[in-house]
Amino acid sequence: MARRQMSKRRFHRFGKKRYCYFCDNPNVKIDYKNIELMRKYMSDRGKIVAKRISGTCNKHQRRIAKEIKRARFIALVPFTVQTYR
Ligand SMILES: [Zn+2]
Numbered sequence: 749m750a751r752r753q754m755s756k757r758r759f760h761r762f763g764k765k766r767y768c769y770f771c772d773n774p775n776v777k778i779d780y781k782n783i784e785l786m787r788k789y790m791s792d793r794g795k796i797v798a799k800r801i802s803g804t805c806n807k808h809q810r811r812i813a814k815e816i817k818r819a820r821f822i823a824l825v826p827f828t829v830q831t832y833r
Pocket residue numbers: 768769770771772804805806807808
Protein backbone atom coordinates (compact mmCIF):
# COMPACT_ATOMS: atom_id res chain seq x y z
CA MET A 749 0.00 0.00 0.00
CA ALA A 750 2.65 2.45 1.07
CA ARG A 751 4.63 1.62 -2.02
CA ARG A 752 1.70 2.41 -4.24
CA GLN A 753 1.22 5.79 -2.62
CA MET A 754 4.84 6.64 -3.13
CA SER A 755 4.84 5.83 -6.80
CA LYS A 756 1.77 7.96 -7.24
CA ARG A 757 3.47 10.89 -5.61
CA ARG A 758 6.53 10.38 -7.72
CA PHE A 759 4.42 10.44 -10.82
CA HIS A 760 3.10 13.82 -9.81
CA ARG A 761 6.53 15.26 -9.37
CA PHE A 762 8.50 13.72 -12.17
CA GLY A 763 5.84 12.26 -14.38
CA LYS A 764 5.39 13.14 -18.00
CA LYS A 765 5.27 16.81 -18.67
CA ARG A 766 1.63 17.58 -18.84
CA TYR A 767 0.76 20.55 -20.90
CA CYS A 768 -2.01 21.19 -23.29
CA TYR A 769 -0.97 20.31 -26.81
CA PHE A 770 -3.43 22.79 -28.29
CA CYS A 771 -2.40 25.68 -26.08
CA ASP A 772 1.14 24.92 -27.16
CA ASN A 773 0.26 24.75 -30.83
CA PRO A 774 -2.42 27.35 -31.41
CA ASN A 775 -2.53 26.73 -35.14
CA VAL A 776 -3.57 23.12 -34.71
CA LYS A 777 -7.22 23.00 -35.48
CA ILE A 778 -9.47 20.77 -33.44
CA ASP A 779 -11.61 19.39 -36.15
CA TYR A 780 -13.61 16.23 -36.52
CA LYS A 781 -12.17 15.80 -40.00
CA ASN A 782 -8.72 15.56 -38.48
CA ILE A 783 -9.08 11.91 -37.68
CA GLU A 784 -5.43 11.37 -36.88
CA LEU A 785 -5.62 14.00 -34.20
CA MET A 786 -8.92 12.73 -32.86
CA ARG A 787 -7.52 9.23 -32.63
CA LYS A 788 -4.67 10.54 -30.53
CA TYR A 789 -7.19 11.58 -27.97
CA MET A 790 -9.08 8.35 -28.01
CA SER A 791 -8.09 5.19 -26.26
CA ASP A 792 -7.56 2.00 -28.21
CA ARG A 793 -11.07 1.05 -27.22
CA GLY A 794 -12.44 4.16 -28.85
CA LYS A 795 -13.07 6.08 -25.67
CA ILE A 796 -12.15 9.71 -25.21
CA VAL A 797 -8.95 10.00 -23.19
CA ALA A 798 -9.49 11.83 -19.91
CA LYS A 799 -7.79 15.17 -19.66
CA ARG A 800 -5.87 14.15 -16.57
CA ILE A 801 -4.15 11.59 -18.76
CA SER A 802 -3.72 13.53 -21.96
CA GLY A 803 -2.87 16.73 -20.10
CA THR A 804 -5.24 18.75 -22.21
CA CYS A 805 -6.69 21.83 -20.58
CA ASN A 806 -10.34 22.18 -19.74
CA LYS A 807 -11.19 24.36 -22.67
CA HIS A 808 -9.58 22.20 -25.29
CA GLN A 809 -10.71 18.94 -23.73
CA ARG A 810 -14.27 20.09 -24.11
CA ARG A 811 -13.69 20.91 -27.73
CA ILE A 812 -12.02 17.59 -28.41
CA ALA A 813 -14.86 15.69 -26.79
CA LYS A 814 -17.29 17.61 -28.93
CA GLU A 815 -15.39 16.96 -32.12
CA ILE A 816 -14.94 13.28 -31.33
CA LYS A 817 -18.64 12.94 -30.73
CA ARG A 818 -19.29 14.64 -34.02
CA ALA A 819 -16.81 12.35 -35.76
CA ARG A 820 -18.52 9.36 -34.21
CA PHE A 821 -21.87 10.53 -35.38
CA ILE A 822 -20.81 10.67 -39.00
CA ALA A 823 -18.95 7.38 -38.50
CA LEU A 824 -15.43 8.64 -39.05
CA VAL A 825 -14.36 6.91 -35.88
CA PRO A 826 -16.08 4.02 -34.15
CA PHE A 827 -18.02 4.32 -30.91
CA THR A 828 -16.25 1.29 -29.58
CA VAL A 829 -13.45 -0.73 -31.00
CA GLN A 830 -13.81 -4.46 -31.08
CA THR A 831 -10.97 -6.22 -29.40
CA TYR A 832 -10.16 -9.82 -29.87
CA ARG A 833 -9.59 -11.67 -26.68
ZN1 LIG B 1 -5.50 24.13 -24.09
